[in-house]
Amino acid sequence: MPNLMSGSRMLLECLMREGVECVFGYPGGVVLPLYDEMYEHPLRHVLVRHEENAAFAASGYAMATGKVGVCLATSGPGATNLVTGLVNALMDSIPIVAITGQVSTKLIGSDAFQEADTFGITRACTKHNYLVKNVADLPRIVHEAFYLASTGRRGPVLIDIPKDVLQAQAHYSPVSAIHLPGYKVYTEGHAGQIRRAAQMIWEAERPFVYAGGGIIASGAHEELRRLVELVDAPAVCTLMGLGGLPSSHPNFISMPGMHGSYAANMGMTNSDLLIALGVRFDDRVTGRLAAFAPHAKVIHVDIDPSEISKNRTADLPIVGDARRVLQRLIKALEELAPEAASRKAEARRAWWQQIRAWQAEHPLVPEISSTEIKPQHVMVEIDRLSGGEAIVCADVGQHQMWAAQFIRFNRPRLWINSGGLGAMGFGLPAAIGAQFACPDKLVFAVIGDGGFQMSIPELATIASHGLPVKIVIVNNGYLGMVRQWQQLFYNNRLCAVTMDCFPRVENLAAAYGFPGRTVDSPADLRPALEQAVSEPGPFLLDIKVSPEENVYPMVPAGGAIHEMILRPPQPVSVPK
Amino acid sequence: MLQTISLLVENKPGALMRITGVLSARGYNIDSLTVARTLDPALSRMTIVVDVDPQLRQQVIKQMNKLVNVLQAIDLTEQPAVAREMLLMRIRAPMESRTAILKEAEIFGARVVDSSVDGFALELTGDPEKLEEFIDIMRAYGDIDVTRSGMVAVSLEPRKLRLSPPVPKADPVLEDPMRKGA
Numbered sequence: 001m002p003n004l005m006s007g008s009r010m011l012l013e014c015l016m017r018e019g020v021e022c023v024f025g026y027p028g029g030v031v032l033p034l035y036d037e038m039y040e041h042p043l044r045h046v047l048v049r050h051e052e053n054a055a056f057a058a059s060g061y062a063m064a065t066g067k068v069g070v071c072l073a074t075s076g077p078g079a080t081n082l083v084t085g086l087v088n089a090l091m092d093s094i095p096i097v098a099i100t101g102q103v104s105t106k107l108i109g110s111d112a113f114q115e116a117d118t119f120g121i122t123r124a125c126t127k128h129n130y131l132v133k134n135v136a137d138l139p140r141i142v143h144e145a146f147y148l149a150s151t152g153r154r155g156p157v158l159i160d161i162p163k164d165v166l167q168a169q170a171h172y173s174p175v176s177a178i179h180l181p182g183y184k185v186y187t188e189g190h191a192g193q194i195r196r197a198a199q200m201i202w203e204a205e206r207p208f209v210y211a212g213g214g215i216i217a218s219g220a221h222e223e224l225r226r227l228v229e230l231v232d233a234p235a236v237c238t239l240m241g242l243g244g245l246p247s248s249h250p251n252f253i254s255m256p257g258m259h260g261s262y263a264a265n266m267g268m269t270n271s272d273l274l275i276a277l278g279v280r281f282d283d284r285v286t287g288r289l290a291a292f293a294p295h296a297k298v299i300h301v302d303i304d305p306s307e308i309s310k311n312r313t314a315d316l317p318i319v320g321d322a323r324r325v326l327q328r329l330i331k332a333l334e335e336l337a338p339e340a341a342s343r344k345a346e347a348r349r350a351w352w353q354q355i356r357a358w359q360a361e362h363p364l365v366p367e368i369s370s371t372e373i374k375p376q377h378v379m380v381e382i383d384r385l386s387g388g389e390a391i392v393c394a395d396v397g398q399h400q401m402w403a404a405q406f407i408r409f410n411r412p413r414l415w416i417n418s419g420g421l422g423a424m425g426f427g428l429p430a431a432i433g434a435q436f437a438c439p440d441k442l443v444f445a446v447i448g449d450g451g452f453q454m455s456i457p458e459l460a461t462i463a464s465h466g467l468p469v470k471i472v473i474v475n476n477g478y479l480g481m482v483r484q485w486q487q488l489f490y491n492n493r494l495c496a497v498t499m500d501c502f503p504r505v506e507n508l509a510a511a512y513g514f515p516g517r518t519v520d521s522p523a524d525l526r527p528a529l530e531q532a533v534s535e536p537g538p539f540l541l542d543i544k545v546s547p548e549e550n551v552y553p554m555v556p557a558g559g560a561i562h563e564m565i566l567r568p569p570q571p572v573s574v575p576k
Numbered sequence: 577m578l579q580t581i582s583l584l585v586e587n588k589p590g591a592l593m594r595i596t597g598v599l600s601a602r603g604y605n606i607d608s609l610t611v612a613r614t615l616d617p618a619l620s621r622m623t624i625v626v627d628v629d630p631q632l633r634q635q636v637i638k639q640m641n642k643l644v645n646v647l648q649a650i651d652l653t654e655q656p657a658v659a660r661e662m663l664l665m666r667i668r669a670p671m672e673s674r675t676a677i678l679k680e681a682e683i684f685g686a687r688v689v690d691s692s693v694d695g696f697a698l699e700l701t702g703d704p705e706k707l708e709e710f711i712d713i714m715r716a717y718g719d720i721d722v723t724r725s726g727m728v729a730v731s732l733e734p735r736k737l738r739l740s741p742p743v744p745k746a747d748p749v750l751e752d753p754m755r756k757g758a
Contacts, residue, residue, distance in 0.1 A: 119590060124597055128644045131589070148644060182586055182647045306638035 007135040007166040008037035011099070014142035015043060017174065020070050022046055022436055023099075024054040024061070028074020029114055030163040031101035046436060046465070049457035051078050053429035055085020055156075058096045060433025062089075063416045064391060066219065068149050069096040069433060075103055076114030079121070079160070084423055086125040089156035091420025092240060093217055095149040096156045097142075098126075104164040105133060118160045127155030135168040143175045152185035153304040154217055189301070189320030189328060197275075197299045197316055198332035202340035204273035204297075205347035207233040210256065210285075213240030213419070214278015214302060214322045216412045223326035224277065225249065230333055231341075232348065233275065234355050236264045238285055239404055241278070242415040247388060247408035253355065254364060257285040258555045259401040262362035262564060265555070267355055268293050269562040276300045278322040281311035282420070291560030301325050362566055366406050367549065373522050375399060375474050375545040379406035381529050382444055382472065390442040391416065391434050395427030395451030398480035401551045403446050425454030428471065432458060435467045442470070442533065449475040449499050449542075456508075462538045463512040470532045471540045475502065476547045484550045488569070489557075505542035516540035578607055579633050580652040580659060580729050583622040583640060587613060591645040595622065598639045604628055608661075608726030619647065623659075623728045656732040662701045662725040663710070668718045669695035677717050684710045 005013070011034065015023070022044035027035045038045055048054045051073040058069030073082050079100040089096045103112040119131040128148050130141045138161070145157040201207055215224050215237075221244050228235045228251045236256040237244045245252050256264040268274065274296040279285070286292040289311060300307075300314035301322055308317040318325055366376035379402045386392065388410030394400040394417040409415045416434055418426035431445035447455070452473050462469055483497040509516025514537055519528040525543065532539035553564040585591045592611060599606060607625040614621050628636055633651060640649035652659075665686075669677050674696075681688065681698050684706070690697035695718070700710055704727060714720050 120593065123590065123593055124601060129590075180644060183644045184641070304642070306635065306642050308638075310635055310638075 003172055004169050005172050006033065006037065007132075007138050007161065007168050007170070008034040010135070010138050010170070010172050011142060011161070011166070012037055012041050012043055013172065014139050014175075015070065018068065018143070018146045020068070022061075023070040023072050024048050024057040024433065025072030026051045026054055026074070026078060028076075028078050028101065030075045030103055031072065031078075031166070033163060033166040034072075034101070045072075046432075046461070048429065048432070048461050051081035052084050052425065053432070053455065053458050053461075055082045055089065055096065055098060056423075056426050056429035057433035057436070058098075059085060059089050059092075059094045059426075060393060060416055060430030061437045062094050062096055062433070063430070064413050064434040064437040066217075066413065067095075067437075068146055069094070070099070071096060072099045074101045074114065075118065076116045078114075079118040080116055082158075083121065083125055084421075086122055086156045086158065088418050088421040088423045088426065090125060090127065092418065093154045093213060094156065095154040097145050097149050098122075098156060098158040100158060100160050101166070102131070102160045102162040105162045106164070108162065118158070122158045122160075125156070126158045127153075129158040129160065131160045132162065132165050135165050135170045138165065139172060139175045140178075144178055144180060147178050147180070148183065152183070185303070186305070186319045187303070187321040187324050189318045189325035191328070193316060193318045194325065194328050195332050197318060197329055198336055200273060200297065200299060200316060201231055201233075201275065201333060202336055203344065205344050206270060206272040206351045207231060208267050208271035208274055208296070209233050209235035210238070210268065210274050210276045210279055211235060211241045211244050212238040212277065212279030215241050215244035216278075218278065218303070218321045218323040219412070220278070220323035220326050221245070221412045223323055223330060226330055227275075227326055227333070230330060230337070232352075234267055234352070236260070236267070238279055238282070238419075239417065240419045242404060243409035243412040246410040248410055253359070255404055257282075257561065258287070258557075259405065259551050259553065260285075260555075260561070261359075261364045261405070262553055262566065263355055263358035265553075265561040265564060266358045268296075269560075270354070271296045274298045276302075276314075277326070278302060280307045283311075285561075286311065287555045287559050287561035291562075362553070364405055368522075369546070370522055372546040373519065373525055373543060375476065375549050376402050376406055377522065377525060378472065378474055378543050378545060379403050379446075381526050382446065383407045384526075385529055385533055386442065386444070388414075390414065390444055391431075391438060392444045392446055393417065393427045393431035393434055395445075395447040395455075396422045396424045396481075397448045397451065398476070398484065398549075398551050399446055399448045399474035401481075402474075424448075424451040427451055428455035428458050428462075428469075431469045431471075432461055432467060435469050436465075443468070445469050445471045447471065447473055448480060449473055449477065449502055450479045453499070453502075459508070459512045459540070463514055466537050468535075468537050470529075471538065472529070472532070473505070473540070473542045474545055475542050476545050476549065477502070478547060480549075481551070484554075487550070488554075488565070502542070505540045509538075509540040514538045514540065516542065518542045518544065520544040577627075577630070578625050578653075579628045579636075580657070580727065581624045581626065581637065581640070582650050582652050582657075582729055582731065583624070583646055584614070584648040585620050585622055586645040586647065587618055587620045588645055591620070591643075592622075594643050594645060595624070595640060598636060598643070599624075599626055599628075602632070602636070604636075608724075610726045610728050623726070625727050650731065652729050652731055657729050658732060659703055659727050659729040660701055661704050661707055661727045662699065663707045664689070664723045665698045665700070665711070665714060666721045667695045667698065667714055668720075670718065673717050677714070680710075680713055680717075686710065
């Protein structure tokens with residue numbers, strides 16, 4: 001006999017059935033029936049200090065685990081505050097489900113208190129969204145939402161639930177199957193295309209693996225390593241794909257693109273076969289498209305058919321899940337291997353020589369000084385403490401690029417950042433989500449002084465849960481990336497980039513009840529980071545880095561990626 | 577040049593908004609759009625005529641196919657297809673030109689759906705060029721007021737003939753292993 005229960009209760013039942021461990025939320029008027037039900041329910045609710053951070057924390061949770069992150073907000077302002085987090089999740093294919101309250105169905109459209117057209121507003125911010133008009137539909141919709149978020153190309157799904165639907169009583173019967181006739185996911189990849197890909201790979205003289213976030217999302221890191229070793233190809237991981245191949249792997253040639261390494265960008269440019277796996281040929285990777293990898297044929301594996309030939313025409317498209325496709329591709333490659341591998345051996349050896357020569361010519365070497373703390377130095381020290389095993393959540397800007405360049409990741413799901421949207425304020429709440437997901441792991445939140453000031457309220461969340469997040473503020477007193485562009489491309493006319501008031505972190509952290517420390521000499525850098533890590537709880541580090549350091553190499557926007565600015569055009573002076 | 581897109585979509589709230597959103601997000605202006613139920617009341621057939629850059633046409637179709645509510649989106653622009661549009665016209669007809677107007681209507685195959693001392697209401701179906709010509713000619717006879725339906729189109733490609741909508745082989749069950757995170 002099915003049991004009678006409220007919409008709120010039904011929602012919680014469905015969340016439990018989906019294996020949800022915790023939700024990041026913020027209450028408000030119309031979601032009170034849900035919070036009332038939560039009062040005596042085992043589901044863990046984490047109260048954040050701003051709804052945007054609920055979405056970011058859910059994203060951090062999802063990126064650290066691969067499971068669906070859940071965030072919760074009330075109607076109107078609660079829902080609109082989620083929007084940035086939703087777009088971020090859409091851009092970076094992060095599986096999250098957002099639940100918002102809505103005014104009662106009878107009031108919808110009447111400009112009721114805290115009413116906003118959440119369904120309309122979030123249409124373009126989500127993979128799919130729902131407005132629940134009837135409580136009987138709620139279980140089906142919740143399970144569909146989780147299914148959509150976590151399959152195919154992952155992404156955010158929003159469920160908008162009016163207050164009266166949360167209150168309405170109905171018989172609950174668990175949903176057993178999902179019927180989405182318009183939802184098409186192609187996972188396996190075309191067998192013939194995979195065979196042809198294997199042939200192309202063996203026939204190539206200068207193959208180059210270009211791996212992205214799809215490797216992480218599909219859990220294809222083992223397969224990627226096997227592929228790279230089997231064909232002995234050099235490989236880059238994009239900003240979203242770092243950790244897909246261990247940074248310590250000999251075939252790993254760092255990150256490509258606007259702030260990628262010389263060898264990575266030269267390798268792409270001179271390759272005769274790009275093996276593109278779970279990537280979307282983002283403009284920050286390709287630079288000027290017409291000049292991108294001009295000699296290469298492209299094998300493009302992606303789960304989203306609309307990514308194929310969107311920016312760069314694929315010579316051999318394979319629509320499928322990166323892991324499944326790679327498993328079959330490896331098999332196909334192995335079948336051809338004995339004679340095929342030797343045929344191009346000579347050319348492949350020369351290719352590797354060339355790659356190693358590029359690496360030696362302009363290696364990615366961190367700036368380190370004994371008189372001032374170079375931001376790159378901070379990353380080197382974090383890397384030393386991490387050993388490729390810690391979770392690093394970055395914010396957006398210069399520090400994000402230095403972190404990507406100099407911190408190694410030997411596993412997937414350790415590097416968490418906002419790639420596609422580049423949303424400042426992401427790092428700290430994402431670290432909260434990641435630490436909740438992995439309570440025993442060392443989690444660094446590496447943040448610029450600008451992004452930190454967008455997320456200060458979340459220090460309260462960290463303090464109230466005693467989350468042992470190590471917050472490392474890379475403080476140059478500037479919005480550094482904006483300043484870099486103004487210096488290089490706007491005649492050094494610095495406008496609105498000086499962050500000239502910053503709280504003393506000792507006092508700030510103390511106000512929240514945990515320790516903080518300011519570091520302004522290179523000699524103190526290592527001890528301070530070690531102190532932060534040895535501390536059992538949260539720690540706030542303000543590292544005063546040399547204010548005018550810029551990120552290199554750099555490909556100017558619209559430039560070809562092999563035309564990098566390798567070092568600062570001398571001299572760059574900053575007007576005071 | 578205009579692109580004609582034919583879509584089979586779930587008859588659900590928000591479906592229209594999602595589809596037009598693919599176009600409006602890229603700044604494209606919709607020339608005409610028609611929606612109506614199919615044989616299966618749970619589905620609608622939509623015909624959209626829109627001015628899209630030629631190199632982005634495929635991308636627009638892919639983006640539409642990606643929508644959860646869309647079962648199928650196809651580009652009919654360069655395919656064998658029949659396109660028709662209906663027009664309803666009111667024309668003020670002084671006594672002396674009534675016969676001539678009726679004669680013109682007959683030439684175009686338009687039907688008289690209402691007649692009064694002030695004039696006629698006419699109905700005409702055809703391809704858009706034919707409707708344009710009809711409007712041009714009728715203007716010469718007096719004041720007119722026109723309502724057009726927008727284009728409906730059907731593919732003539734034999735393999736595209738579907739008596740029933742495409743249905744996936746099996747519904748995924750909740751414990752689908754693909755859903756587990758890596």
